[in-house]
Amino acid sequence: MATVLGRLLGLAFVVCFLTGLFSHFLQQPESWMRFPTSPAGLYAVTQGIHITAGIACFPLLLGKLWTVFPNLFQTPPVRSFLHLLERASIALFVGASLLEITIGLLNTYQWVPFPFFFKQTHFALAFVVIGSLVIHIAVQLPVIAEHWRKRGPDGKPLYGELEAYRATDGKDGDAVDTDVLPGGVTGRLMAYIDSAPRPEPSVSRRGFLATIAASTVALVVLTAGQSFALLDPFNLFGPRKRGVGPQGLPVNRTAEDAGVLSSAVAEDWVLTVRNGDTVREFSRADLAALPQVDVELPIACVEGWSQLARWRGVRMRDLADAVNAPAGSAFLLRSLEERGSFRINRMGPEYVRDERTVVALELNGETLHLEHGYPARMIAPARPGVTQTKWLSSLEVTV
Numbered sequence: 099m100a101t102v103l104g105r106l107l108g109l110a111f112v113v114c115f116l117t118g119l120f121s122h123f124l125q126q127p128e129s130w131m132r133f134p135t136s137p138a139g140l141y142a143v144t145q146g147i148h149i150t151a152g153i154a155c156f157p158l159l160l161g162k163l164w165t166v167f168p169n170l171f172q173t174p175p176v177r178s179f180l181h182l183l184e185r186a187s188i189a190l191f192v193g194a195s196l197l198e199i200t201i202g203l204l205n206t207y208q209w210v211p212f213p214f215f216f217k218q219t220h221f222a223l224a225f226v227v228i229g230s231l232v233i234h235i236a237v238q239l240p241v242i243a244e245h246w247r248k249r250g251p252d253g254k255p256l257y258g259e260l261e262a263y264r265a266t267d268g269k270d271g272d273a274v275d276t277d278v279l280p281g282g283v284t285g286r287l288m289a290y291i292d293s294a295p296r297p298e299p300s301v302s303r304r305g306f307l308a309t310i311a312a313s314t315v316a317l318v319v320l321t322a323g324q325s326f327a328l329l330d331p332f333n334l335f336g337p338r339k340r341g342v343g344p345q346g347l348p349v350n351r352t353a354e355d356a357g358v359l360s361s362a363v364a365e366d367w368v369l370t371v372r373n374g375d376t377v378r379e380f381s382r383a384d385l386a387a388l389p390q391v392d393v394e395l396p397i398a399c400v401e402g403w404s405q406l407a408r409w410r411g412v413r414m415r416d417l418a419d420a421v422n423a424p425a426g427s428a429f430l431l432r433s434l435e436e437r438g439s440f441r442i443n444r445m446g447p448e449y450v451r452d453e454r455t456v457v458a459l460e461l462n463g464e465t466l467h468l469e470h471g472y473p474a475r476m477i478a479p480a481r482p483g484v485t486q487t488k489w490l491s492s493l494e495v496t497v
């Protein structure tokens with residue numbers, strides 16, 4: 099049972115790690131990095147998977163901890179250097195992964211009741227989790243290999259002996275070919291079976307596994323609706339509900355929190371577009387007079403929720419051309435916001451040149467709501483929500 103849960107958990111951790119790395123570099127790219135802009139919902143999917151797999155880790159991890167709990171009290175506590183290393187890596191692994199998924203979950207509720215930055219900690223811990231998992235697997239590799247070969251180091255079949263031993267309920271040592279006892283997996287398993295206290299199990303193995311499976315499926319089904327439209331009707335636990343918010347779209351940071359209540363509605367607002375000495379200023383009327391395009395693109399938040407919306411506005415490409423930005427230019431997007439981590443964002447050339455990247459003036463057929471970034475906000479395909487800058491003030495060619 100520990101093995102079954104361990105495999106699922108391992109899979110979930112690897113999925114979280116890879117989707118997490120993808121999300122990390124989308125938000126903090128190295129300057130040489132380029133990202134796919136299609137399909138437009140790519141990030142909504144990878145981040146939806148990230149959050150959903152992270153949530154599934156709770157029952158899986160707790161179930162796994164429950165099944166291996168007696169090992170905590172094994173005697174002797176340390177048998178060898180390798181054993182010490184293994185136990186230490188497990189302690190690190192358990193601690194780090196519990197912390198990792200807990201702060202991750204809290205962050206999806208935008209709740210940070212701990213005295214450190216979420217993003218940096220979550221990123222660093224991911225390497226501790228994966229690192230200690232690799233050590234754990236490396237130490238167990240001989241056992242894993244024996245399992246797959248179905249033979250012990252002595253070449254004898256593994257489980258026949260174990261089953262025979264089990265059948266005697268550990269009482270009749272003679273029923274077992276004791277040759278296989280020392281060393282190999284069978285020996286260690288038997289030693290473990292002998293040493294562990296064996297109370298009447300209060301739940302059957304099947305019942306336990308069914309409970310874990312049911313709670314995992316239930317958690318996923320009742321939360322993943324925030325990320326996947328198909329499950330929307332079952333979204334009970336997801337912190338965000340689709341379609342709830344101004345213009346049918348959730349809001350992450352309000353205009354009030356961003357401190358733009360007056361600057362965003364100022365008469366003299368202009369969008370400044372700059373390429374070195376070439377500077378052009380566009381009022382909202384100027385922007386509205388340029389060719390308009392309609393795009394259907396999702397807001398896909400790092401917190402896992404995402405929602406498709408219809409946007410209308412000016413192609414980013416046209417604005418880049420208006421200041422003769424060379425093809426391949428990246429842009430710095432600035433918001434009216436004076437504080438806040440998302441007021442400045444660098445947009446790589448692959449997005450600048452994509453014809454679906456739009457400085458949006460309208461959302462779902464109406465003038466962009468103040469909460470969604472009025473007078474103008476950026477919307478680009480396959481980018482994290484944090485980069486979809488609201489209340490734009492300037493776009494500037496950058497390296």
Ligand SMILES: Nc1nc2c(c(=O)[nH]1)N[C@H]1C(S)=C(S)[C@@H](COP(=O)(O)O)O[C@H]1N2
Pocket residue numbers: 347348349350351356397398399400433434435438440441469470471483484485486487488489
């Ligand atoms: N200027 C600015 N733009 C911003 C943010 C912000 O805090 N400030 N939040 C971002 C985040 S985290 C998300 S998920 C999206 C949400 O867009 P919405 O509120 O229109 O749904 O806006 C992004 N744009």
Ligand SMILES: [Mo]
Pocket residue numbers: 350398399400401483484
């Ligand atoms: Mo977000």
